[in-house]
Amino acid sequence: MPQIRRNNGIMALGTVRKNEVFRSRGKASSVLLWSSAAIAVFCGMPGAGAQTAASNQAPQIAGQGEVREFNIPAQLLASALATFNRQSGIQITQASGATARNIAVKAVRGSMTPRQALAEILSGTGIPYHFTSNRAAVIGAQQTVNGIATDDSSTTLAPIIITAKTNRNAASGPGYQGTPDWVYETPSSVSVISREAIQNAPTRTTRELFSGVAGVNVSSDNAQNPGTNVNIRGLQDQTRINTMIDGARQNFQRSAHGSSGQTYIDPSFIREVDIEKSGSSGVGGAATLGGSVNYRTLTADDLIEPGRDWGAELDATTGTNAYHFAGSDSAAVRLSDSFSILGGISYKNIGEYEPGEHGANYNTVANPNTIDGSQVWSGLLKAEMAPTDDATLDLSWLRYKSEFIYSAASEGGLDDINDITNDTVTATFGWDPDSELIDLKARLWYNRTQDQEDRAARPAYGAASVTYEMQGIGGSLENTSRFTLPFADLALNYGIEAFRDDGDTSASGDLIDDDPWAAWWYQGANGSGTRDVVSGFANAKFEHDTWLTVDAGIRYDHYKISGTTGVITPARTIPGVCILWRPNGACARYSNSTTIPASLSEVDADLSGGGFSPTFGVTVTPTDGLQLFTKYSHSYRPPTITEAVIGGSHVGSYSAGTVFAPNPSIEPEEADTFEIGANFKYDDVFQSGDALRMKVVAFYREVDNYIAMGQIDLSANQTDYLAYVNLDGKTPMKGVELEASYDAGRYYIGGSFSYLDADYATNYTYNGTSNLTTSYILFVPPKTKFTLDGGVRFFEEKLTLGGRVTHVGAADGNIGGSLSGALVSTWQSGDYTLYDIYGSYKFNPKTTLRFAVNNVTDVRYMPALGQTSYPAPGRTATVSLNFKF
Template sequence: MRIGGTRNGVSTTKVTGVAATSRLLVGVAGCALAAASVVIPRSALSQAIENTSTVAATRQFSIPAQPLTDALGQFGRQSGLQVAFPAEVAQGLSANAVVGTFTPRDALARLLQGTGVSWRITAQGAVIVGGQTTDASDDGAVTADGSLLLDTITVTGQSERAASSGSGYQGTPDWVYETPSSVGVISREAIQSAPSRNARDLLDNVAGVYASRAEAQKPGISVNIRGLQDNDRVGMMIDGARQSFQRNGHGATQQTYVDTAFVRAIEVEKSGTSGAGSLGTLGGSVNFRTIVADDLIQPDRKWGVELNGTTGTNNYHFDGSLAAAIRLSDSFSVLGGVSHKNIGAYEVGKNGELRAQTTTATGDTFLFSGQEVLSTILKAEADITDDAKLSLSWVRNESDFSTGNYSTFLGDTMLLETKQNVVNDTFATSLDWNPHSNLVDLKARLYYNQTDHEDNAYVIDGVGRNYKMETPGGSIENTSRVDTSFGLLSLNYGAEAFRDDGKSNNPAVIIDGMDQTDYYNGGNPAGKRDVAGGFFNAKLEHDDWLTVQGGFRYDWYRASGSTTIYGNETRDIIQTIEHPEIPCRQPFPTRPDICIGGQPAWTEYVYGDPYYPRYGVNINRSDGAFLPTFTVAVKPYDWLQPFVKYSESFRPPTVMESFLNSGHQGVSNSYAPNPYLEPESAETWELGVNISKDALFKADDSLRLKVVGFYREVEDYIALGRTYNEDAARYYTSPVNLSGATRMKGVEVEANYDARAWYLGGTLTYNEADYPRWYGSGAGLGYLGAESSVIFVQPEIRVALDGGVRLFDEKLTLGARMTYVGKTEPTIGSLQNNYKLDDYTLFDLYGSYAINENAKLRVSVTNLTDKAYVSALGADYYAMPGRTITASLNLKF
């Protein structure tokens, strides 16, 4: 047996010679199961060997018109049969759509009709495509001893969303360009080809998506999609487990901690859906999917190991990982890995002008821009029955870093450093049950996430500040398929829920005799938020050209808890002194009206030290919303798919927004919660087109294109404003709802042409946002002015181009990338000047060389021209890295 490679996200295995039929079939099935993108059930294989009734039984098929290689993979998964064919047979060919209830034999005949490709189904239930017998009833050439003589064949298969790479931009899998919605994927290929200081460096490659650098000293990730970021407007997940940690600050508040070492793909959804994952979000989601055992174990092995090591210039010290997996039996595998990243403070670019950075830089070095990260993963996967698969995983990320700056006080300049430690644990379990029934395709998920943040800015008796967020949750969904006279009807329905439980455990802070503990707790306040919802979605596929999809979800939330705020400065009377009346003297008899020295009785008050009275604020608020979605997609040609989509979304206030209480400067709390805060809601329209074309100019080229225009209106957008608390009789800075609609519109383009010897791709993002300036909430109406925080707005334009060549039988790849980002100008706010940023253009070079099939060397040069710049959605005192050269080695065993 000789092992092939991976191309366009499809693993291939070549088999030559003569072997006993049973041994051949079992070996082929084992290889297929080990490939990351292969989904051919073991039960189907055993049934094919033991009982030919599998071929005669009818099944539900839903295979769109597409390249023949992908279509045969889907046929293998849906029929339960193994499919073998010579690799050259499928080149440049497209398959017909097959939608409805058929026997595998009839479905395959429809699939290949008009292609000129021969096929047969053997007595053992194997499908041979491209063999010499063209009679569909031929049972195959089986010799007397039970052996089957075959030419070189390719075993292939691919689950719709299982592939981690494909023919799209920077390896984006093909299913992205077949989905009638604005979705994006950062592939495993892109992750490994672009060593990054932080996972957020990769997210800018997706059209319409940026990662905020407004808290650039922190390794946490805050993602902006189409102008929406922070406070769960974008749902952040690891293997579907919600990451809800928020901490209020000058910049971005949402912080997700994840290392790319064990991420096989990053999936981005840019609008609402009537399915699992959209609960409580306003503008989409980002899901970091981790590696599985099949990513590490080669087809002919029981175990696999992958080593990665990266080092470079500009204090890129080391980033390395070790991952291993073992298949203990045909139905049980275990995976484990450890990763360590040690990156120092970087030097900023030297070519160009930057605004004053005296507070965060020493010479050309950006203060505290380094990090040390230790990540681990442990995962077990088991086929508990022939139809059910169970997965258990634990992903841990521990990040050590510092924040700080130079501060001048009374003429003295001091360096302020705060050492911080964040530990994120994500536990997830999933159960998939597909008994090959049209009515049952069940997926259940349970998870628990905890983020624990130690901040040593204020330490008492060796104990620093501690902020924690715990999020347990889960989902369950089922898909039923029914063949109607109008086409295949798929019904997806289910429910999901999670709880955010914020906790602050800080030492008591007593200053000048006053308890100011709550002053420090408020950045990540204590409180609970429960969010739950149910959903239903129906998709009708008529023939091979029309898809109509509609659904709804009902989302509900409740925020409950209490917090404490400070009132105005007060002084208690600790003593009163009564002064008696003093009669006046009349020294001038002739002038009785003149009185000297007289004084009426009076009381003298002696006041104690000033203090700030505390007032309790109770929050118990709930709300819900009915959220419809609707999509229509057509295929006038098998390579062209225009679509239109409408969706509504609903975001309840987070724990931080609901219970915010802390101070900014001075001893009194200047922030307070708003008990009258309303949830945000949005309507989004998308108009787009997918193009997925192979053999455009020659047999082995491919074109992938996705263009989407969108328009979104948000009601009750939440920003910081002013509210009045009647008990405390004072105004506070609080989250408020803006009055009127927030409007966002834009265009996103992602394209890639791959001619194998060379390739050219890129993205275009145009985004425009208009926010209202007025707000009204609770006891007052105000103007969004100098005391409001910045609302982060994407730059209007970004263009990225990426091209390269492949040499020496595609062992050597050389490429270059250009990125232009327009200027950034946030809304009115007291911090506006710090977040108003200039445009910039960056150039990168990269290359890779496959030493052999188990070793690859990669080299990259980022910021080739050593440009001095500040990243979009950053702060002007946080300049980005200058020229950095990295080298990586990937080894597989």
């Protein structure tokens, strides 16, 4: 999405009522959009914003011939290349198996092209290099055409083994939908949603960014809620997937009819999304079952071009089908070589969209809920500094504020207004002195997510105001020490991470004044309490020569959960007893039956425990460009506050079968995951400058003690309670994932494919009684999903035209059980195929126009992990302007 940003800082984030927000476009958004258009037209005029071109260079790939200011001090090559990446905008990678350690290079300063600057850096080293595309170059290997070396470097020497650190800071690269190269050099099942993919895909909500990622789905069970709940390989909710913003955990949970875990972030400030699909023994792996999602926010280098001290970006998007407006405005200034600040603000107004009108799923949505839309304000403030030459400190505050309306057709369309506020504060410190023993990283973070819901009065009971809140605080400390052994290089990574979740739910209003017990309709299912997790870990990585890597790790997690909930005993009748017997043994007279009124008692929940989680992996690089790997990981997830402290009853009822209680014997979930995969990373395959990238992974996972909703029989009052229980046996999940791309500059094609077969356990044991009843399971993802994405570039790559087809298979098997049979069919999603077209035109390096049409054939469908009352949007066209200052 195009972005235009000014240094306005962060303003107060207010709210607007439904009739002001969801039914019309705001004046501010219209002014911003048309002002952006005027700026773009001006900047597209001849001479406006033109950059100086190198007059003595032959025609070359766009981006390599632009003159830029370079200031690269004399230093080790690895550090010099990292500085070159930042100042040039060109991504440097290295030939497979090469490293660049302890090679010193001279200073490079002045105005020159990136090609000239790289030549100066490598001058005298004897290291060959060549450019592969407009955004990448390779060092340590010769470019060949028909077997003849054609390096850009002037020297051709015997092969030299070098070392260069993989550029994990690159926000985009030549991979699938702009995936950076470090993904195809990582021997693990990781995926990245790049900055390029984010800008090229205007979205209503952040969850749409994941549509093309292999092995990943996102719940669409409540299309009115702009939050994002990621499902990786069949696992989601209750922190099974560790979702983070800049490393800060987002553990907010709210129980309802559907998914409970939501993360709130606006795409405008996302630099990239890193997705790990298996267990990890490093930071971020504690108390997590199936991987992690980390939203990384913008940095100053994303806005400030090389040779400048400040930069800004403005973005504005509008469209059809109630896509009213989305815009962002951010800026950064570098006050010195060691200090920069960044600030930004964004606004989005999405209205009541229309579903599609065609396709096989048209009649499956008989009674859709009203999709009233939402408004979102976001602000970002960040400071980046380097107190010393070998230390860094980053401070960040991200605020998200959204208002949306929940309106259920089954309740007569009553409007419940939700105000969401999400604050995330992080402090990240790094210390990497000139010592192989120290590479220290530390992080402290704080997160607070609050959902303030104003519930309209129902015919049977009054209005209520409910506050659902989760505060989290945590941190991590890790260090990496490196050693050179006679037979291998050894890297030891070790550290500790810890966090606390503090959940609190409160209710007030006319309903509570009339019936204080009614507060437990909301408080009970969203328990108040704390969860503390402390985790220590250590990893060892052995690298033998350039072809073999062996790594092993161990983690120990300890948890403690404390909380208090209210358990309701429904009213019940005790039948009378015989007080007069007949001679034949029959009863002549019974005493009167006794009615015991409903009662409420407070119950304390106190759980604790711990467990070890090992990992092991082997990586083999038989030839340049090909990496084979296998990995085993064990993961351990303790219950959340919601699972351990549940109580109260279903809204509107105190009767048996709708009351909740904590399960004192609930156990943590554990999983074993086995993976085998391959990375393919080749340049100049069919022609000079092309790039082929691919990652393919097959996996098998078994989950023990899977936690789901079930019924327990508390013998003291013979009442069936709904509680979280551990399922018997194992829940196996297996599948294959692939992401691949080929980019030849003038054209490109890529795609992803996922196959998942999940066989969820259904029965459980409580108090020694097996197979009590079928458990209640949500969210079985579709078995298959694939995306094919391709396009062409014209006019020196100024114009890009592309298309995308996405097919999602049907969800297989029952999702609900006997506890709620009515929901079984509601949550069963069918297959569907979507077609999208998109494009962009760069008027000049400062101004880009983007356009897209999603769901071109206007298919009416229920998205995967959705429900029939929330059909997806029909055909939607958008246009965006991005302007850089």
